[in-house]
Amino acid sequence: MDLKRRDVLLGSTGIVWGWAAGRLAAATPAGAQAQQSPGKWDRETDIVVIGAGATGLPASIAAQEAGSSVTLVEAERDIGGHAITSGGNVPLGGGTSVQKKYGIDDSPDLLFRDLTDWSVVEPNGFPDYRYNDREIIRAFADSSALAFEWLVAHGVIFVDKAPDAVGGNSVGNSAPREMHCAVMDWPMAQTGKPANPIIQKTFSSGNGLMRPLEAAAKKAGVQILLEHRMTRIYRQNPNSGPVLGIAVDNKGASVNIRARKAVIIGTGGSSGNVNFRRMFDPRLTEEYCGLAGMPWSNQDASGELASMAIGASLWGLYNQTGEFGLNVTKPGTIGCQYNYRNLQWLPGSPIFDRARATGLFVGDWQNVILVNMLGNRFYDETSEQFVANDYKSLDPYVEGSYLNAKNIKYNPNNFLDAALAGINDGFNGGGPIWAIFDADAVARAKWNPTPPSVDIDAGFFYSANSLAELAGKIVIKYQRIPMPPTNLEETVARYNSFVDSGVDKDFGKPKPLYKIAKPPFYAAWATPVVHDTRAGLRINAKCQVIDMNGEIIAGLYCGGESAGGFSQHGLARAVCQGYIAGNAAAAETLKD
Numbered sequence: 001m002d003l004k005r006r007d008v009l010l011g012s013t014g015i016v017w018g019w020a021a022g023r024l025a026a027a028t029p030a031g032a033q034a035q036q037s038p039g040k041w042d043r044e045t046d047i048v049v050i051g052a053g054a055t056g057l058p059a060s061i062a063a064q065e066a067g068s069s070v071t072l073v074e075a076e077r078d079i080g081g082h083a084i085t086s087g088g089n090v091p092l093g094g095g096t097s098v099q100k101k102y103g104i105d106d107s108p109d110l111l112f113r114d115l116t117d118w119s120v121v122e123p124n125g126f127p128d129y130r131y132n133d134r135e136i137i138r139a140f141a142d143s144s145a146l147a148f149e150w151l152v153a154h155g156v157i158f159v160d161k162a163p164d165a166v167g168g169n170s171v172g173n174s175a176p177r178e179m180h181c182a183v184m185d186w187p188m189a190q191t192g193k194p195a196n197p198i199i200q201k202t203f204s205s206g207n208g209l210m211r212p213l214e215a216a217a218k219k220a221g222v223q224i225l226l227e228h229r230m231t232r233i234y235r236q237n238p239n240s241g242p243v244l245g246i247a248v249d250n251k252g253a254s255v256n257i258r259a260r261k262a263v264i265i266g267t268g269g270s271s272g273n274v275n276f277r278r279m280f281d282p283r284l285t286e287e288y289c290g291l292a293g294m295p296w297s298n299q300d301a302s303g304e305l306a307s308m309a310i311g312a313s314l315w316g317l318y319n320q321t322g323e324f325g326l327n328v329t330k331p332g333t334i335g336c337q338y339n340y341r342n343l344q345w346l347p348g349s350p351i352f353d354r355a356r357a358t359g360l361f362v363g364d365w366q367n368v369i370l371v372n373m374l375g376n377r378f379y380d381e382t383s384e385q386f387v388a389n390d391y392k393s394l395d396p397y398v399e400g401s402y403l404n405a406k407n408i409k410y411n412p413n414n415f416l417d418a419a420l421a422g423i424n425d426g427f428n429g430g431g432p433i434w435a436i437f438d439a440d441a442v443a444r445a446k447w448n449p450t451p452p453s454v455d456i457d458a459g460f461f462y463s464a465n466s467l468a469e470l471a472g473k474i475v476i477k478y479q480r481i482p483m484p485p486t487n488l489e490e491t492v493a494r495y496n497s498f499v500d501s502g503v504d505k506d507f508g509k510p511k512p513l514y515k516i517a518k519p520p521f522y523a524a525w526a527t528p529v530v531h532d533t534r535a536g537l538r539i540n541a542k543c544q545v546i547d548m549n550g551e552i553i554a555g556l557y558c559g560g561e562s563a564g565g566f567s568q569h570g571l572a573r574a575v576c577q578g579y580i581a582g583n584a585a586a587a588e589t590l591k592d
C-alpha cells in the first residue's frame with residue numbers, strides 16, 4: 001500500500017505538478033514593501049489601530065479615552081476577529097475582584113511565576129512556559145487584573161460564578177483564572193440569532209466580549225472603518241525613523257492614513273498564511289485550509305509582513321512549534337472545510353455563504369475510520385490532540401521543582417503528528433485526511449449526509465455504493481494523487497477483521513466497535529485544523545515593536561496573536577496587550 005515518489009511524479013501528474021506550481025505562485029497577502037511617506041495623506045488621526053479584534057478594540061478604547069483620536073481599520077465586513085467566534089473564556093487573574101470574592105489566592109507574582117515555570121512539562125515532553133519572554137510575561141501579570149476590571153467597566157458581563165479551569169490552555173497551574181463572557185442578547189456570529197434567553201447570562205461566548213467593546217469604542221468616539229485592509233506601514237526611512245502611518249485597501253481603492261502618534265497592530269496572527277506558518281512547521285501546507293475562526297476573519301500575517309518590511313523582528317518561535325495546546329487541532333466536525341471542534345457555522349450566520357456547510361459533529365470516533373490520501377489508516381481514531389497546562393492539571397505541583405516533569409506519565413499524543421506525516425512521496429504535508437463510514441454509522445450518529453450539513457460542491461464530502469467507487473470519486477485540489485481504490489478496500493476489510501477479533505493490531509484503537517459494511521459509503525473531510533498563532537513580532541513590555549538590532553521601532557506597537565514571546569492561548573493576552581499598547585501609544589508625543 002506504499003506509494004513511491006516516482007509513482008507520484010509519473011502518475012496522473014497534472015495533479016502533482018499543478019498543485020506544486022500553484023503553491024509556488026501563491027502571493028503573500030500583505031505584499032508589503034518598505035515605503036517612505038506617501039505623496040499625500042487621505043486621512044489623519046493620532047493613532048491608527050489595525051484589526052478590530054481582541055487586541056484592537058481594547059487598544060482603540062484605551063487610547064481614545066486617554067485623549068488621542070483613534071482610527072480603527074478592519075479588513076472584514078464586521079468587527080470581532082477570531083475573538084467574536086471564540087468561546088469567550090478569558091483567563092485574566094493575578095488578583096481580580098472575582099478571585100477575591102471567591103477566596104482564591106492569586107497575585108501578579110504568582111501569575112508571573114506560573115507562566116515562566118521551566119519545570120511544567122506536558123505528557124509528550126513539551127514544556128508550556130519555558131521559552132516565554134520574561135519581560136512580556138511580567139507586563140501581562142502586572143496588568144491582568146487591571147484589564148479584567150477594565151473589561152467590566154466597559155460593559156462586558158461575565159457569567160456570575162467563581163473562576164474555573166474551563167476553556168483555557170497554558171494559563172498557569174496555581175490558581176483558577178478562567179472567566180466567561182456571558183453571551184447576552186446580541187445576534188451570534190455562528191447563528192445570526194441571539195442565544196436562547198434562558199442561557200444568555202450563563203453561556204460563554206466571544207460575542208459577549210466583542211459587542212460590548214464595539215459599543216464602548218463607538219461611545220468613546222473611535223472611528224471604525226470596516227472593509228479597510230492594511231496593506232503597508234509607512235516609516236520615515238525604510239529601516240530607521242518613526243512609523244508615519246499606513247496604507248489600506250478599501251474595496252479596491254488605496255487610502256493613506258497618517259498616524260500622528262503611533263500605529264498599533266492587532267491583526268490576529270499568521271496561521272492562515274501558508275508560507276509564513278511553514279517557517280515554523282514545514283508540514284503545514286495548503287491542505288490545512290480549515291483555519292479555526294475562518295471564514296469570519298483570516299490570520300494572513302499581514303501585520304507581521306508589513307512590520308518585517310520596515311525592519312521588525314520575530315520572536316519566541318518555539319511557542320509556534322511546541323506540541324502543546326491548540327496550534328494544530330483534531331477536527332470536531334467532518335464533511336466541511338471549516339471543521340474546528342469548538343465552532344460550527346449554521347444557516348442564518350451572516351457568513352454562511354462563505355462557510356457553506358455546518359459539518360457532521362463527531363461525538364464518537366468509533367463511528368468512522370480515518371485514512372490518509374492513500375486510503376490507509378494512520379493512528380487510533382479515538383486518540384486526542386496535544387494537551388496543555390491548566391489549573392491543577394499538574395497535581396501535585398511544586399513550582400519550579402524537578403519533580404513536576406518526573407511525575408508526569410509519558411504519553412506521546414502523536415495523533416496529529418501521524419496525520420501530518422505524509423505518504424513518503426517526498427512532498428511536505430500529510431494531505432487530506434478522510435473519515436470513512438457507512439450507512440449504519442449515519443443511523444447511529446443521526447447524521448444528515450446532505451447539504452447544508454456537508455459540503456459536496458466544494459469537494460469536502462463524497463458518497464458511493466462501493467468503497468472502490470468512493471475512492472475514485474475523491475477529487476479536490478489538495479488530494480494530490482488519486483486514492484487507490486484497492487487500498488481503501490483492503491483498509492476497510494482489515495479494519496472489519498479487527499472488529500471481529502476485538503483487537504486493532506495496527507494502531508491499538510480500544511476495541512474497534514463497528515464494521516464498515518453497509519452501503520452507501522461516505523468520505524468526509526477530516527483534515528487537522530490550524531488554530532493559534534503563538535509566535536509573532538518581537539515586542540517589549542510596553543508592546544513596542546523591536547527591530548532586528550534590538551531597537552524600538554518608534555511609533556509601532558503590537559499585541560495578541562501577531563506578537564511573539566507568549567505561549568498562552570487566546571483572549572487574555574490579546575486584551576491585556578491591547579490595553580497596554582493603547583495606553584502607551586496615547587502617551588507618545590505628536591509628530592509634526
Ligand SMILES: Cc1cc2nc3c(=O)[nH]c(=O)nc-3n(C[C@H](O)[C@H](O)[C@H](O)COP(=O)(O)OP(=O)(O)OC[C@H]3O[C@@H](n4cnc5c(N)ncnc54)[C@H](O)[C@@H]3O)c2cc1C
Pocket residue numbers: 050051052053054055056073074075076079080081082083084085086087088089090091167168228229230231266267268269292293294297298299300302303340342343559560561562569570571572574
Ligand atoms: C473558534 C475559536 C474559539 C476560541 N475560543 C477561545 C476562548 O474561549 N478563550 C480564549 O482565550 N481564546 C479563544 N480563542 C482564541 C482567541 O479568539 C484569539 O486568540 C484572539 O481573538 C486573538 O486576538 P487578536 O486581536 O490577536 O486577533 P483577532 O481577535 O482575530 O482580531 C484580528 C482582527 O484583525 C483583522 N485584520 C487582520 N489583518 C488585517 C489587515 N491587514 N487590515 C485590517 N484588519 C486586519 C482581522 O480581520 C480581525 O478582525 C478562540 C479562537 C477561535 C477561532
